[in-house]
Amino acid sequence: xxRYKTMNYDEPLLAAVDYVVDGPxxxxxxxxxxxxxxxxxxxxxxxxxxxxxxxxxxxxxxxxDGRPRLYNDALFGLAVEAQNDLPSLSDVADIxxxxxxxxxxxxxxPSTNGELAIDRGERVRIGLARVNNPLALCxxxxxQILAAGMFDLYRNIELPVLAPVLAMTxxxxxxxxxxxxxxxxxxxxxxxxxxxxLQADAGSYFNPDDAVAVRRLLYNDLGLPCPLETRHxxxxxxxxxxxxxxxxxxxxxxxxxxxxxxxxxxxxAGVLAAxxxxxxxxxxxxxxxxxxxxxxxxxxxxxxxxxxxxRRAIEAAPGxxxxxxxxxxxxxxxxxxxxxxxxxxxxxxxxxxxHVRTTSQVLGIAEADVDDQQxxxxxxxxxGIVYGQTAYGLADELAVPLAQAEALLAAHTAAYPGxxxxxxxxxxxxxxxxxxxxxxxxxxxLPNIYSASPADAxxxxxxxxxxxxxxxxxxxxxMALIRLHNDLPDGVQMLLPVHxxxxxxxxxxxVEETRRIVTATMETLPDGFSVPLKVEVKSGKTWADCx
Numbered sequence: 236x237x238r239y240k241t242m243n244y245d246e247p248l249l250a251a252v253d254y255v256v257d258g259p260x261x262x263x264x265x266x267x268x269x270x271x272x273x274x275x276x277x278x279x280x281x282x283x284x285x286x287x288x289x290x291x292x293x294x295x296x297x298x299x300d301g302r303p304r305l306y307n308d309a310l311f312g313l314a315v316e317a318q319n320d321l322p323s324l325s326d327v328a329d330i331x332x333x334x335x336x337x338x339x340x341x342x343x344x345p346s347t348n349g350e351l352a353i354d355r356g357e358r359v360r361i362g363l364a365r366v367n368n369p370l371a372l373c374x375x376x377x378x379q380i381l382a383a384g385m386f387d388l389y390r391n392i393e394l395p396v397l398a399p400v401l402a403m404t405x406x407x408x409x410x411x412x413x414x415x416x417x418x419x420x421x422x423x424x425x426x427x428x429x430x431x432x433l434q435a436d437a438g439s440y441f442n443p444d445d446a447v448a449v450r451r452l453l454y455n456d457l458g459l460p461c462p463l464e465t466r467h468x469x470x471x472x473x474x475x476x477x478x479x480x481x482x483x484x485x486x487x488x489x490x491x492x493x494x495x496x497x498x499x500x501x502x503x504a505g506v507l508a509a510x511x512x513x514x515x516x517x518x519x520x521x522x523x524x525x526x527x528x529x530x531x532x533x534x535x536x537x538x539x540x541x542x543x544x545x546r547r548a549i550e551a552a553p554g555x556x557x558x559x560x561x562x563x564x565x566x567x568x569x570x571x572x573x574x575x576x577x578x579x580x581x582x583x584x585x586x587x588x589x590h591v592r593t594t595s596q597v598l599g600i601a602e603a604d605v606d607d608q609q610x611x612x613x614x615x616x617x618x619g620i621v622y623g624q625t626a627y628g629l630a631d632e633l634a635v636p637l638a639q640a641e642a643l644l645a646a647h648t649a650a651y652p653g654x655x656x657x658x659x660x661x662x663x664x665x666x667x668x669x670x671x672x673x674x675x676x677x678x679x680x681l682p683n684i685y686s687a688s689p690a691d692a693x694x695x696x697x698x699x700x701x702x703x704x705x706x707x708x709x710x711x712x713x714m715a716l717i718r719l720h721n722d723l724p725d726g727v728q729m730l731l732p733v734h735x736x737x738x739x740x741x742x743x744x745x746v747e748e749t750r751r752i753v754t755a756t757m758e759t760l761p762d763g764f765s766v767p768l769k770v771e772v773k774s775g776k777t778w779a780d781c782x
Contacts, residue, residue: 249331251278251305251369252296254315262314262404263518263535267511272319278370296322301329305373307363308334309394310523313401327394334363335393336376338524339385339677388676388710396523396713399720399729406728407516408538408549409740410506411777415548419503422496422544429493436486443493446472452486459483463634466627475634502542509536521732528702529677529709531732539733541778549778556743558774559781560753561736564589565708566621568766572674573703576653583766590614596650597643616647620654621704623697658700665699673706674763708735711764715757722756724748738778746774 258270275292277299278284287295304324306312309332316323324330337359366372380389434441437456442448449472453459462479463471470476474494480487510517517536525532533539541549551557562568567589571579582589588602594613595602605613612633619629630640648655665671670680679702683695712735719729719737727749728740741749750772757770773781 247280248302249280249305249370249373250299250302251284251307251373252299252312253277253307253366253369254292254312256315260308260311261520262310262401263520265311265314265318266405266407267516267518268318272315278368280370284367284369292319293321303329303331305331305333305369307366307369308332310397310401310404310521313397314404317401317405327398330394330397331373331377332394332397333366333369333372333376334359335389335397335524336373336380337362339389339393340376340379340383342524342527383678385676385678392675392710392713392717393523395717399716400521400523402720403729403731404518404521406730406740407511407514407518408730408738409552410510410515410517411548411550412507412510412512412515414550415503415507415510415545418544418548419500419507422500422503425496426493426500429489429496432489433486433493443490444497449490453480457484457486459487463631465631466625471631473631475631479634499542499544502540502545503548505536506538506541506545506548519731523713526709527679527698528706529673529713530705530734531709533731538731543779543782546778551740551776554742555740556746556774556776557730557778557781558739558741558746558749558753558772559736559778560739560757560770560772562708562712562757563769563771564617565711565735565768566704567617568768569674569704569707569711570621570654570657572764572766573707574651574653574657576651576657578651579654580766586767586769590617593617593647593650597646612643616643619644620647620651620658620700622701661699661703662696665696671699671702673703673710675707675710677706677710679706711761711768712737714761718756718759719753722752724752738781741774750774 253276254272255274255276256265256270257273258264260270264270272292273289275287275289275295276284277287277295279299279302301324304312309330313323315321342359380386430443433443433452437452441452450470453472454461454470459480460483461470461476463473463476465471474491477487477491481491506517509519517538519533519538520535522532522534525534531539549557564583567579568583570576571583578592579589581587582592588610590610590613591602591605592613593616594600594605594609597613597616598605598609600609615629615632624632624644626637626641626644629635629644630637633640633643635643661671665681665684669682669684670678672678679698681695681699683691684699686692686695712732716729716732716737723729723739724745726742727745730738730740732738739749739753753772754770758768760768775781
């Protein structure tokens, strides 16, 4: 059968398949055995959808004779097939996915009043639940994908990346439950001690999670001077504000302790609630289209955002190590590609430490004299451009006066004029079209670019720059995962993508070979990208050891 790579959705061989389960309709739930297959619904050209009992599914799929398949949710469908030993297609070139098409087209679509009235992901989910003629819907969406200029993105990135995502979902993350339980209990104790101290000093009921209550305690009850303000003019209770207040009153240290312990406790409790006690494996709901920029998301639990201490409980299986391969300064390399700023390009082409160079230029000191703390300033400024950081945000993060933050941003702008010019061009493009696109065609609508509210319009401009940079980085990461899925040695398993990195399980006998393959594969430049990529690879018994 010829490979199904065109957008000719009049193809009579295309068969729509959707599985019915008793339990959550997620690949993670299927992989963990929490969703039981109860039936199937399928449709072929010229016919209405038909329902099939669970016992007859294998026979019906064999009868489809390897036809190209259309899924309502391909990741879910492929997981059902893998876990139930159902006949499946070996090549993602032979599948189509309604969910992927709907997400690309409509997850960030504008509504008639110019506002995003409801969560678009929820709208996609509701829409899929109501599909009663999948082949007709596919024909319509396929033409819209073509017209929107996202065929290559859909066919060459979003569909192929489902293969490694499925593999990672089926494997899951290995957890040392006793270690995890110890982390949870120890930080719960720290929280309770800090809470009691804060409660006793406040003299009445006090909720340390309530920003208003914290503000009242610090600035009214204790009479501490306000070191920082929020952009709305409120007294800040942020981490940076507490750092400045720390020498002024011992209670501030207890507040910091509570917050720090709560972060670890919440993270550990979330994993414990989701881990399978029989296998000590935890699986999150990986979504390759879970964010507006195209980055992966992971929920229930959010494995990508685990507290650093909880990562000590993610432990390699016997005979293996964990390996993390992380793109170095990926988003800044994307910024260099788009802006073509000479200073950025020179730094990456000659493998110069960009953060040291930025600090040197902003502070007017020699690069050799930049210490680690000063380098952190350069890093904050560089990545602040990606996220549209304001002077208020920089002042808060660095715990410096607003005027000093404004001067630092001005110095950074002068150091990289090509970046400044590109950002201005992006703002103009967004204003002209109401949308922006990544290097590989991913689209994001920005209806608030036309808002009468200066704050909303400014936010849309920040989204415009961030989407192009972060979205292109997401595209590059997905292409790297696709290549890794094909290139890794037998026995090596990808476990989890985390923004610009990927976590793997590697047999100890294959560590060096895998390190070479991962580095070469991830540093391969895809078509259309011009700035060198660099990957840092670290390994250890636990995820925490990989840093």
